[in-house]
Amino acid sequence: MNPRTLYDKIWDEHLVATRTDGTSLIYIDRHLVHEVTSPQAFEGLREAGRPLRRPNTILSVADHNVPTIDREKGIDDETCRLQVEALEANVKAYGVPYLPLLDDCQGIVHVVGPEQGFTLPGTTIVCGDSHTSTHGAFGALAFGIGTSEVEHVMATQTLPQRKSRNLRVRFEGRLPRGLGAKDLALALIGHIGTAGGTGHVMEFTGPAVRALSMEGRMTLCNMSIEGGARSGLVAPDETTFTYLHGRPLAPKRAMWEAALAHWRTLASDENAAFDTEITLEVGSLAPQVTWGTSPQWVTDIAGRVPDPETAASTDDRQSMLRALEYMDLRPGTPIEAIELQAVFIGSCTNGRIEDLREAAAVARGRKVAQGVRALVVAGSGLVKRQAEAEGLDRIFLEAGFEWRQPGCSMCLGMNDDRLAEGVRCASTSNRNFEGRQGRGSRTHLVSPGMAAAAAVTGHFTDVRRLMEA
Amino acid sequence: MEPFTTLTGIAAPLLRANIDTDLIIPKQFLKTLVRSGLGQHLFHEVRYDSEGRERPDFILNQAPYRGASILLAGPNFGCGSSREHAPWALKDFGIRAILAPSFADIFYTNCFSNGLLPVALSMAAIETLATVEGPLTVDLPVQRVRGGDHSFAFDLEPARKAVLLEGLDEIRRTEANLADIAAYETRRRKEAPWVEIRVH
Ligand code: SF4
Numbered sequence: 001m002n003p004r005t006l007y008d009k010i011w012d013e014h015l016v017a018t019r020t021d022g023t024s025l026i027y028i029d030r031h032l033v034h035e036v037t038s039p040q041a042f043e044g045l046r047e048a049g050r051p052l053r054r055p056n057t058i059l060s061v062a063d064h065n066v067p068t069i070d071r072e073k074g075i076d077d078e079t080c081r082l083q084v085e086a087l088e089a090n091v092k093a094y095g096v097p098y099l100p101l102l103d104d105c106q107g108i109v110h111v112v113g114p115e116q117g118f119t120l121p122g123t124t125i126v127c128g129d130s131h132t133s134t135h136g137a138f139g140a141l142a143f144g145i146g147t148s149e150v151e152h153v154m155a156t157q158t159l160p161q162r163k164s165r166n167l168r169v170r171f172e173g174r175l176p177r178g179l180g181a182k183d184l185a186l187a188l189i190g191h192i193g194t195a196g197g198t199g200h201v202m203e204f205t206g207p208a209v210r211a212l213s214m215e216g217r218m219t220l221c222n223m224s225i226e227g228g229a230r231s232g233l234v235a236p237d238e239t240t241f242t243y244l245h246g247r248p249l250a251p252k253r254a255m256w257e258a259a260l261a262h263w264r265t266l267a268s269d270e271n272a273a274f275d276t277e278i279t280l281e282v283g284s285l286a287p288q289v290t291w292g293t294s295p296q297w298v299t300d301i302a303g304r305v306p307d308p309e310t311a312a313s314t315d316d317r318q319s320m321l322r323a324l325e326y327m328d329l330r331p332g333t334p335i336e337a338i339e340l341q342a343v344f345i346g347s348c349t350n351g352r353i354e355d356l357r358e359a360a361a362v363a364r365g366r367k368v369a370q371g372v373r374a375l376v377v378a379g380s381g382l383v384k385r386q387a388e389a390e391g392l393d394r395i396f397l398e399a400g401f402e403w404r405q406p407g408c409s410m411c412l413g414m415n416d417d418r419l420a421e422g423v424r425c426a427s428t429s430n431r432n433f434e435g436r437q438g439r440g441s442r443t444h445l446v447s448p449g450m451a452a453a454a455a456v457t458g459h460f461t462d463v464r465r466l467m468e469a
Numbered sequence: 470m471e472p473f474t475t476l477t478g479i480a481a482p483l484l485r486a487n488i489d490t491d492l493i494i495p496k497q498f499l500k501t502l503v504r505s506g507l508g509q510h511l512f513h514e515v516r517y518d519s520e521g522r523e524r525p526d527f528i529l530n531q532a533p534y535r536g537a538s539i540l541l542a543g544p545n546f547g548c549g550s551s552r553e554h555a556p557w558a559l560k561d562f563g564i565r566a567i568l569a570p571s572f573a574d575i576f577y578t579n580c581f582s583n584g585l586l587p588v589a590l591s592m593a594a595i596e597t598l599a600t601v602e603g604p605l606t607v608d609l610p611v612q613r614v615r616g617g618d619h620s621f622a623f624d625l626e627p628a629r630k631a632v633l634l635e636g637l638d639e640i641r642r643t644e645a646n647l648a649d650i651a652a653y654e655t656r657r658r659k660e661a662p663w664v665e666i667r668v669h
Binding site (some may be wrong): 013016017019021022023025027029036037039040043048050056057064065079080082083086118120122123128129130132143144145146147148149151152155156157158160162194195198199228230249251252255256258259262294315319322412413414421431433434435436439440 | 486661
């Protein structure tokens with residue numbers, strides 16, 4: 001057999017049929033469902049009188065719309081409440097496993113899936129959410145789909161697909177202390193642009209990726225969609241297996257051994273051909289900060305807001321001018337001179353236990369700067385509980401951060417956690433689009449350590465300086 | 470689904486690059502339980518001011534573009550979230566075809582699920598079409614866009630074309646493969662039994 005990439009192998013293993021029109025029918029092993037993109041899918045099934053083919057391959061949870069404060073009292077916002085209630089009614093009617101709002105295991109779908117052991121190497125995973133790419137960290141083929149496709153998977157357990165191209169990203173060298181997966185992701189997107197990965201599945205390789213924890217790999221794969229890729233992939237290894245072992249839904253005993261034997265074959269063959277190759281040397285990377293309204297507009301902490309006059313084309317110059325106007329930034333301003341009024345630590349990108357540890361290490365013994373509102377929102381109830389067991393909540397609260405209940409929260413502000421017009425925020429989430437965190441709000445994407453450093457100094461600061469102190 | 474054959478209509482130029490789905494339909498409108506009614510909120514943050522009044526400088530608030538059925542846009546249209554609310558909002562407004570140099574993957578697929586035609590043309594072609602006075606014609610059977618003295622051919626995968634031309638229901642199409650799916654499931658249970666979820 002020809003040498004194959006990891007993506008080729010997972011694809012081949014899930015091919016149900018090749019149809020006369022050239023499309024392939026791909027089997028879907030796992031399906032994550034949340035309240036925002038599922039109501040119309042359930043409605044479609046109901047209208048067509050179709051059964052849900054395999055309810056047990058689904059894990060459902062409400063995360064986008066949920067309050068992060070006083071949740072026990074219910075949801076005030078009526079439209080949010082109706083959507084959560086619709087999910088609860090639908091999962092009940094169709095017998096779909098569901099993690100209730102007040103359950104300790106509730107959280108953001110992309111945090112919950114891995115921690116339950118629902119996400120396994122070599123499986124196909126979909127969700128009506130673009131950041132489904134997160135699960136690729138386990139060597140699963142995971143991608144976001146629209147609501148019509150959600151309905152398609154519910155009805156048939158398959159999706160018609162076209163094969164993507166293979167892209168390999170090699171991160172060479174060792175990340176400097178104080179930098180993490182978020183910096184890798186932002187640096188990559190800065191390099192290739194938000195459409196750089198379009199039509200591709202990205203496999204992340206190289207020593208800097210092997211050295212990442214599962215949390216870091218999830219952060220990296222989470223943002224592959226921001227580079228336009230269909231999915232991100234990291235081949236599973238001992239780090240993956242150690243993380244998964246003993247998780248509630250992971251295979252057990254003899255089944256675990258059988259799975260392990262298969263999972264060890266899940267790597268790109270030595271001579272496998274990639275359509276595109278990108279190599280980045282990361283040994284001298286500095287912490288990354290976005291300055292515009294697209295994740296590709298990024299520089300490092302020692303950098304300055306760029307001058308649109310240096311743009312490559314008229315179109316680029318116009319986009320940059322528009323972004324700088326929206327962000328209220330002047331060309332040439334040092335990144336360190338940008339002052340913040342808000343800090344958000346959380347989301348499916350950086351709402352895991354390691355992220356909170358990284359932020360807490362900076363917050364410890366310091367105070368949130370005057371005029372800054374800082375929020376810490378754990379990605380799941382289990383993350384929150386673990387953080388509390390380690391005393392991280394005390395560190396944050398003593399420093400003046402708010403400590404909230406799990407959910408998507410200020411990543412997109414579908415609940416009440418929104419920024420007011422003109423407010424500038426250092427955020428550990430994944431998108432800095434216009435209005436993303438609230439109409440007229442200004443988002444700068446950074447790592448958890450950099451967000452905490454911004455919170456305690458009131459402006460962007462190289463987190464490494466606070467680490468040395 | 471309503472078939473798509475030939476469309477003649479007003480084309481609104483919105484020539485920005487990277488028009489993301491947050492811009493097309495912002496989060497506050499994702500709380501709906503239905504597919505319809507989103508047209509009035511299309512491009513909400515740039516179409517209305519903070520008091521909810523129309524901004525006269527926004528293209529879709531100007532005659533004749535209020536009645537546009539075609540959108541001309543810059544590269545990487547529809548990037549960002551997977552929300553199908555984006556094509557729902559476009560369609561509800563009356564847009565049936567989007568002409569742009571490139572599209573984000575998930576958005577592109579979502580268009581076909583809703584009878585919308587995304588047409589990939591070079592930026593130069595888009596800019597030329599934006600100067601045409603009067604309506605454009607998007608002719609799907611022959612894969613051409615015409616306007617004024619201009620005419621541009623476009624590529625489209627035959628399977629995608631068939632879905633639009635015939636207004637096919639994708640789930641019904643897949644149901645033709647039910648025997649293959651069942652056979653796959655039997656095989657997979659044997660070869661990869663650990664994939665079956667067992668709640669312990
Ligand atoms: S945390 Fe943000 S990006 Fe992640 S699923 Fe929630 S809204 Fe989407």
